[in-house]
Amino acid sequence: MDIVLRAIVLYVFVIFIMRVIGRRELSSMTPFDLVLLIILGDAIQQGLTQDDYSVTGAILAIGTIATLQVLTSYLSFRFPPLRRVLEGEPIVLVDHGKFVHRNLRRDRMTEDDIAEEARQQQIASLDKVQWAILEANGSISFIKSE
């Protein structure tokens, strides 16, 4: 029974961490972020299964987390305000080619971060960018000037 309770507690805590740390940290993959994800995964696994090496234990843990994931997804779909809480909302980072610095600061991002992300999307110059939007999933969408 306790493995199910541990799975529930850890799932809620991970959701909390993901929302509090900020979307960029968990969606980008700088070496630091990768290390963070590995440490998180390892710490969660140990707290979740502890000394239980049984198949039953693994099935219970995975089943509980999968159920919670579907439940969270359904609740987000059913109740839009909850979706904003659980997943966040888009934030405009570049408006008509100009940085919105207040929004960059809010997510601890610099102009260099935006330029790097743009280069990864084959955009050489930010002069060509009309909009840059930090999406709820942590990725940045670029919409070029026509």
Place this chain on the structure above:
Amino acid sequence: MADIPDRIVLRRHRDLEGRGWQIWLRRGLFALLPVLAILGLLNVFGQRPESTTKSVDAASLKLYAPSRVRSGVLYQARFHIAAHQDLRQATLVLDPGWLESMTLNTIEPAPVGEASDNGRLSLDLGHIPAGGSYLLFLEFQTNPTNLGHRSADVSLKDGNRMLLQINRTITIFP
């Protein structure tokens, strides 16, 4: 020129109208994380050992053990008995909380005898001459499913004669 992207409302998504409080909520919640870490450093969640000493004319007992542990951790309890007078049959009596959902890995040195003293674990340590001391180590592991707050009193007896008692509790965090 691209128009405003669909579903983007500039007042909400660029100017963050009505969302100013969200960042402060996030920062406030984030502040809980270092608070947790600081509480951990302050031993709120164990398992740093603490010393408790009690002394009477016949003997003194110093207990060095954590009073807060977490499920799954290994820890040690050390009992140091100093005999001020001759103790013919020094006996340590431990509350059941010491062993409830705990794995007792070892007791060193092995006691002369073990028994139940009205439901408590009684360890017969044998004779300790006046001026002598006895050091007993118990090595535990908290069972992963263990959780809660239990009495973990320790009594020192000489035969059936109660000499002293240390009152303590042990708290097990999940």
